[in-house]
Amino acid sequence: AQGLAAMGRAVGPTWGGILFGLRYPLPFLLTASLLSFAVAAGLKLKKADATI
Numbered sequence: 001a002q003g004l005a006a007m008g009r010a011v012g013p014t015w016g017g018i019l020f021g022l023r024y025p026l027p028f029l030l031t032a033s034l035l036s037f038a039v040a041a042g043l044k045l046k047k048a049d050a051t052i
Contacts, residue, residue: 015027
């Protein structure tokens with residue numbers, strides 16, 4: 001878990017900087033889409049769990 005967190009602290013800003021360099025809204029749009037996907041998946045799992 002510590003290694004994964006350290007990798008995230010190193011890789012995250014690097015990818016963010018690359019995306020920001022390409023077009024400044026990209027890091028924000030990509031994060032919003034990933035979070036939307038995660039919320040939708042969580043709601044779908046919660047709904048499937050309630051029917052069991």
